[in-house]
Amino acid sequence: MIVDTHCHLYFDRFDADRDAVIARAAENDVQVMVIPAVNVETSKAAISLAETHTGVYACVGVHPNYVIQFTNEMRAEFHSLSAHSKVVAIGEIGLDYYWDTVPRDQQKLAFEAQLSLASDVDLPVIIHCREAFPDTIEILVDWVKNSNYPENPGVLHSFAGSLEDAKRLLDIGFFLGITGPVTFPKADGLRTVARTIPLDRLLIETDAPFLTPQQRRGKRNEPAYVKWVGERIAIERAIEAEDLFAATTRNAHQLFRLSSSLNL
Template identity: 50%
Template sequence: MNLIDTHIHLDFNAYDDDREAVLQRAQQQGVRWYLNPGTDLGTSQAAIRLAEKYDGVFAGVAIHPNSTASWSPEILASVEQLAPHPKVVAIGEIGLDYYWDKSPKSVQQKAFEDQLALAARLEMPIIIHNREASEDVIAILRQWIPTLPASLKGRPGVFHSFSAPPEIADAALELGFYLGFTGPVTYKKADDLRAIAVRVPLDRMLVETDGPFLTPHPHRGERNEPAYVRLVAERLAALRHME
């Protein structure tokens, strides 16, 4: 079985000492492709460099909501300059994060809306980061969806590391989004998340690690890495009684 880790921060310094070995272990587990999103201009550029170095790595470029405190038209223009690279396949990760107090909500919302408009203009799918901001994220997306070109209708992007309530899953699916599942779906106390995962259509479900974070069982507490995306896929398959 060939796998894609649809969200992995290979550029983070957690992998600096053994990045080659990390990728080799992933290959041994059938992981063939990787999507490395950006979280600011520096990590977006680093994602592109990794994508240039490794055939199976692709990049997203964007400013993460926790990095938007100094948001400006100039920063948006810098993101746009990175986007045409042939191995950039998404605008992300973008969204809202009300858990951390690193950027005012109004600034996060402005950055989100500006990057959504950029994605529509460039006809590129988005990677959404949503933490304790579900209602505002859905409200903004409902305004954005009608502006999309035909090429993005029905596939506007993914809610990465989905962890919101069932009604948000329903709203996201109604808007055409994919839902990405990570290590927490393997955790003992994640019954609510597994209940959502069971009823998501297979053709709207993605697997990811979000490495180096959210390591799946039985490696929880260790650094996450793309080889472990197989554990997520296997847990989801077991929930659906699939081989």
């Protein structure tokens, strides 16, 4: 079994064939998919997909590029949505200084509010970080320190930082999610990270419909293609692909506490 721990299956690019995409994932051994939200509306959409598909799990939260203003009403809404039995994380939340569409102080307020929400509802977090590693890590270090060091606080999704960034996140118990760019010809830095971090801290993701691996680069990404991410990392680490898949699946179950619901 393989888990794609990050795919946005509610986006309209899947409207025409969403069920076929989920079925194709299962045919490729990707039986479990975790769907991060980007706002209130997509949190609800993720939950309704999780309700209608056994292997699909949902997250709730607002992405840094989608924060207009993080209100108490939003917090209350996410709080109540997070009680759903198939909601496994708060995310994706974080900081994005690349697009910079939302003022940084607003991003930080929303980020910190949602970290505190995650502590309140006892769920791990999925972190989006683009060109914002120093601030993101500083906020996460403070959060972990003040929340009595939760054992598996979250994942830094689609990791694109340095080895030093990776080390600081591993030090506070984070997992690192690796996506399609690890297959790109020029991604030597990312491959070094994927090869170096402990196997028990690694997750494989698609971020579908984005970040399509080299094999289909330029086309829409989908969960079935997470295999190519795993296979490439296995080559880098000089291990069998099936061992890589076994480890990353175990990690996903550990982080998102899926084991009981899947009878593993």
